[in-house]
Amino acid sequence: MPRASDGTPPDASRGIPADVPLRRVSLGSLLSATARRHPERIAVVDPADKPDWSDRPAITWTYAAAAEIVERLARGLRSWRLPPGSRIGLCLPGSAESALAILAVEAAGHVACLLPVSWDEERLLAAAQNVALSAVLTQARLGSARPAERLCAVAARYFGLRYLAAFGPDVPDGVINLDRFVLDGPAREPAGPVPAAAGLVSFVGGDPERPVYRSGEAVVAAAAAHLVAMRVAPTERILSLIGPHDLRGLATGLAAALVAGATLETMPLFDGAAFAAALRRPGPTHLVAPAFIEKNLAGRDLPAELRSIALVHRAPARFPGRSRAAGGPQGLRADLVIDTIAFGETALLSGRRGTTSDLSLVLGKLERLTLPAALMSLRRGPDGRLAFRGQACAVTALQRGNQQAVPGNAWQETPYAPVLFAGFATAIEEVESSDAAASPEIFAPAQSGR
Template sequence: MPDRSPTLYDLFARTAERTPDALALADPPNKRRITGDEPVELTYAQAEIAVASLSSQFIRSGLPAGSIVAVQLANTVEFPLTLLAAWRAGLVVALLPQLWRQAELAEALNRIGARAIVTTGRIELIDHADLAMHAAAEAFSIRHVMGFGSDLPDGMTPLDWRQREAFAPNLSINARKAAIASFDITKAGMTAVPRSHVNLIAGGLAIFMESALPPGAQIVTTALLSSFAGLASSIVLWLLTGGALRLHHPFDPQVLAEQIRAGECDTLIAPAELALRAQSALIDAQPSLRHVIGLWRTPERVASSPEWKTASAKLTDVYLFSEMGLLALNRQDDGTPAPMTLTAAKSHQDTSRAGELLLTPKGTLGLRGPMVALAAYRPPHKTETSLLPPEMPPDYVDTGYPAKRTGQDGEIMLTGTPAGIANVGGYRFREDDLEQWARRLAPGTVMMALPDPLNGFRLAGRSNENARARGALAELGLNPLMTEAFRQRERQA
C-alpha cells in the first residue's frame, strides 16, 4: 500500500489551493541591508509559482531525485522558497549554519556527499558566494554552485525565483524518505542528522498542539532556519496553521517591533531569554500578540528562569536538545515553568503522544518520539551477547543532559549541560576541539567556553597577540565565534 503521509510541500500546496490570495511569506523590512535586495511579500499563489520555477531550475540543472543540496541562506523569502522547491523536486536539503566558514563547510559537504550548494551573494558584510566557491573546491561531490543575487562570481549558477519558464511536474515523494540533513556536534565530532518529512512534521506538531496556535496564524520568527528546531518552530508551524510567515533576520528590536505592528502578528517565535527580557519593552507594547514560542538552546535554565508576567500573550517554553529533538510546555497560570515529567508529553486537546522522556542509567535525559532521528545517535552495535537487559530501550536517544527526579509524580529537572560540549548561541563545540585549535597558535594561547547569561556560553581566548591569533583562525577558515574570541578588549581604568 503506498504511503499516504503528506510531505511538507503537500501542506503548502493544499493551503495555496484553498487560499491563493492570502499572504504567505514576507521579507524582513531591512532586507536591503542584509542581502542588497528589496523586501517582498508573496501571496500563496505567487509563492507557488516561485517554488515551481526554482524547482524547475533544480531539475533542469541535472540534479536527480534524492540528491543532497546544501543551503546557506539568510532569513529571507529565498530560504523557505528554496526548501519547498527542493522538496517539490524530490531533493534532500542539507542545512548549513550561517556562521560556518570554509573549514566547517568543507567538512560538512564532504561528509554528506552533497551534489550542489545554494547560497546568496552576501549576507551582511560577508561574501557568501566566495565562501561557497572555495568550500565547493574542497568537496569532490559538488557539481553545482548556485546563488541568489547579482554580481555572482564566474562559475556560479544564478537562481531567480522570479524567472518564468515551463514548470516541471511535482514529483511524487514518499514522506518517510529524507527531507533534510542537519548537523550536530557530539563527543565523536560532527554528525549529520537526516530527517524525513514525517519527522519534521512531528516536531512541529509537538509545538503546535501544546501552544494551540489558531488557523491562519500571523507568525513572525527570529529563528534561523538552519537547524531542526528552526525549521520545526517556523516553517512547519507556518505550514500547519496555513497562515503567514514574516521572517526577521536576527536581531534588531526596532525592526522586529515594526514587523509585528505592521502585520498585526499574533505569534512571535524567538529565543526565550530575549522574550523574557523584552516583556515590557516589546511584548506588552504589541496588543496583537497572543502567543510567544520561546526557544531554549540552554534547556537546563528553564526551571530557574523569570516568571512570565504578560497576561495578553501566552508563553510556550520549547526545550531544544541540540538536533536530537525538542519538548514544548506551556507556562503555568502563575507564569512559572511547567514541570517536566517522565510521562508522555500530550497535547492540550487529545492524547496523542508528542514525545516521551526517561532517565537513563547514567543519570541523563533520554528522549523518544516520532521526531527523533534514531540512526544518527544510536551507539555502535555490540557484537557480544549478554543476558542483561540493554541500558536503554532501542527507540530512545541519550541527550547527554544530566537530570534527576524532583518529586513523586515523575517530575524531573535538568541539572547541567552535556559533558565536553559548549553551546554558544545554538552553535555547539567540543571542548577538546577548542583546545586543539588553540594549540595550533602561538605558545601560551588558550581558548575556553565561559558561562554567559544570554547564550549559555561564550568563547573567550587569551594570547600574547590577540590580533595575530584572530587573523590566523580566520585564515584557517573558522567561524566568527572562534575568531572573535580573541577580539581586543578595552582595559578598565
C-alpha cells in the same frame, strides 16, 4: 540539586500506541493544500530592511505565489543531472528565499542540507565532505559577507560539488543565477514522474562533523507537537527571530506556519528598531525567539495582539525562576509564554508556562506529557537521562554520508537529564554516560485501551 528517578513509567505518553505511524505528509503538500483553498493568504513576509543587507527587494508572498515559485525552482533542480535523493546544501539566511529553497529541494526529490550561513570556509568544506553534497544554493550578499564567494572557494577544494547557485545581484562567475533560473526556468519539464520528497539533514550543535537525517514527515510531526502548546490559528502570524538552520528554527518557524496555514515573517539580521516595528504590525502574532530575549521583553508594553511568545532554549539550560509575579515588572505574563527546549537535533519539547503542560512540571513527572505516543514518547533512564521516541523525534545519525539502520520505534537517547527539586525540574544538565546507562532497565511502553 538531585536528579531523581521518581518511579514513573519510562514511556509517559498516552493515546495512540507508539508503533502506529501517523499520516504521511510533507511540507510541500501543506503549502499546496493551502494554496489551493486560500490562494491569497499570506505565506511568507520578508523583513522591511532586507534591501539594506541583501540588495534584494522585500517581498510578501501569498500561498499561491509561493507555491508557483517553489514549483519553478523545483523544476529547474530536477533538470540538473543529479540522481533522486541527492544532497543539496542550503546556505541562506532566514528570509523568503530560504523558505522557498527548502520547499523546492523537497519538491525536486532531493535532501535539503541546512548549512548555517555564518559558517566559515573550513566548516562548510567539512560539511560538504561529510554529507557528500552535490550542490549548494546560497546568496550573493549578506551584509558585508559574500556567501557565494565563500562557497566558490569550497567548490575549488571539494570536486563532488557539481552545482553552485545563488540568489541576488552580482552573482560570481561560474555560479548559477537563481533569480534568472526561477524566472526563465528550464526549456521543458524533465521526463518521468516527480520524485518523492527525501527529507533533510541538519547538524548537531552546529558541528559539521555530526550530521543527522530526518524525513519530511518527522519535521511536520515536530512542528505539530510544538503547535499543541503554541496554538497558532490559520491567518495568524509567526514572527521568528530564529533562522531555519536546524530543527529548532525549522519546526518552530516554517514548518509550524505551514502546518497551521499561517504566515511566517523572519528577521535574519536582528535590529532593535526593525523588530519593534515588526512586532507592532497589526494582526494576531506569535513570537518565536531565543530564550535569552526574555529579560529584554520583561516589563515592556507588549502589543495587545501578541498571542504567545515561544522562548526557545538549547539543552543544557536553566529554567527561569518561578518566584516572579506574573504580569509584574520583572516578568512576562505566564499565559503568553511557551518554553521550548531543543535537545540537540533529536527533539523539541514545548509547554505553556503556568499550565499543566509547563515543562518544569512535565519533566518533574513524565506522565504529565499528554502527546499521542505515536507523535512523541518520553522516558528517563537509570541515570536520569532522557530518551525520546515517536515520529516527532525520528532522526538518524549519518556516518560518512550513510544513514545508520535504526528501527522506526527505537528510543533516541540524549545526554540530558532534568535537575529536580521538590518534584519540579529547575534545569536540564548534560550527564556523562555510565555503566548503568549502558544496560538500561527495560520497561513495557504504557498504552491505553489494552
